[in-house]
Structure formats: structure tokens, C-alpha cells
Amino acid sequence: MGFWNSLKNGGLGKSGGLKGLGEELFERGAKVSKTVYENKKYMVTGPPKMIFDLESQRKVKKLCITPSYGSLVYCQLGPVEHTGIYIGDRRIVDLGGNGQIRISTLKSFTSHISTLDEDIWFPINRSNQTSIGIASSAERAYQMAINNSKRDYNILLDNCHQFSSGCISGDFENADNFLWTVKHTFEKSSGKDIEWVKWNWKNNF
Structure with a gap:
């Protein structure tokens, strides 16, 4: 079943409806982020799209260093x-x-x-x-x-x-x-x- 048909029929995520839509998008984004991170490449997620250098930004964001x-x-x-x-x-x-x-x-x-x-x-x-x-x-x-x-x-x-x-x-x-x-x-x-x-x-x- 396609994405929009799933949305129409309330079959997204565990909860269905709009809440299920949020769950579905989060799950898909997490999978993409994990895959790209493991390959040490640039991460693109959306919408909105965010592109950043994992090798340097990961350290600054994770450790909160200045x-x-x-x-x-x-x-x-x-x-x-x-x-x-x-x-x-x-x-x-x-x-x-x-x-x-x-x-x-x-x-x-x-x-x-x-x-x-x-x-x-x-x-x-x-x-x-x-x-x-x-x-x-x-x-x-x-x-x-x-x-x-x-x-x-x-x-x-x-x-x-x-x-x-x-x-x-x-x-x-x-x-x-x-x-x-x-x-x-x-x-x-x-x-x-x-x-x-x-x-x-x-x-x-």
C-alpha cells in the first residue's frame, strides 16, 4: 500500500491518523540518519532538509564544546x-x-x-x-x-x-x-x- 493510501486509510504508524503520520515520518527519518551516519557521509533529512558535516558537527553538538x-x-x-x-x-x-x-x-x-x-x-x-x-x-x-x-x-x-x-x-x-x-x-x-x-x-x- 502506498504512502498516501496508507494515510487515507489510517494505517500509518502504530496509532493511525495524524499521530501515526508523525510516527511514520520519525521512523523513516531515523532509518535514513542511522544509515548515512554509519557510512560517514553527509546527512540529508527532510522536510525541512538539513545538511551538515557529521565528522565535525557531531563532536560539537554531542559534547557541547566551545x-x-x-x-x-x-x-x-x-x-x-x-x-x-x-x-x-x-x-x-x-x-x-x-x-x-x-x-x-x-x-x-x-x-x-x-x-x-x-x-x-x-x-x-x-x-x-x-x-x-x-x-x-x-x-x-x-x-x-x-x-x-x-x-x-x-x-x-x-x-x-x-x-x-x-x-x-x-x-x-x-x-x-x-x-x-x-x-x-x-x-x-x-x-x-x-x-x-x-x-x-x-x-x-
Whole structure:
């Protein structure tokens, strides 16, 4: 018997009628979700349709983890990445394009005319799935921000990645001008085996 005929004749689910319809949809959605999850693919359910990356979103949603005090965080601003140091209370210290070291909200950190994805990435310990922060990084970043410090900003030679790396290592004249280099510095300084996960912060609060 087809789906609509079953609905018409009250044969859906255990209860029949509208309640049975809800049971039927839930059961079907659960089967699809379970199958896709076990195959490590993207999950699509509907309506409405929701698509998300199981490998990163599963960790954030299940463990309810957020960046730690002193976490290196980054987002995508158009074709380039932007990094900063998380100092708690939904605040990030970063280097702006005008050379100003500032305390940004999550919204201002991810906002740009070219922004398409406002998610923020942060590090977790691969072994126990807890977020990782380096307290001294946050302390350096915060002190520079409240002292109204500035740098001679250059998108290639003195950018946000170099600033973030300086907060981590204490050497602000480092050569970490790319995301992968500052991520390497953070991992080395933390001494942990790191996995980077996506934080959909708008939907987590």
C-alpha cells in the first residue's frame, strides 16, 4: 500500500491518523540518519532538509564544546582565513586590517563584505575530544588589546596569522604568515594531537 493510501486509510504508524503520520515520518527519518551516519557521509533529512558535516558537527553538538581560554580560532573571510585568540565570554582578540589589535565579538570577528560562512574553527584534543587553549596566549593577546597596541599591518608580511602566532609563542616577529604555519605553532606549543572542528556559534547559544 502506498504512502498516501496508507494515510487515507489510517494505517500509518502504530496509532493511525495524524499521530501515526508523525510516527511514520520519525521512523523513516531515523532509518535514513542511522544509515548515512554509519557510512560517514553527509546527512540529508527532510522536510525541512538539513545538511551538515557529521565528522565535525557531531563532536560539537554531542559534547557541547566551545573554544577554551587561549584557543587559536579562525574563520573564512572570502578567499582567505582570519585568525585570532579566544579569551572567553564570546570574545576574540585579533588584528584588524587597519593594524589595530582589538577585542572582537563573534559577530564582528566573522563579519566582512565577502563573508559567506560565519562558522568558527577551533582545536580539540583528538584523544579525549576536549577543547584546547593556551592561557599565556590569551593573556598576551588581552594585554595588547587593552593597551591599544597597533602593528604595521600588511596582508602578506605582518598579518593576523603572525599576530596570533606571536600571542602563542611570545615572538611577534615570527614568520607564521599563513594559517597552516600558525596552526602548526599552536599544536607544537600545546603538545597535543589536535583536530580542528567547526563551531556553528549562532546555533549553539
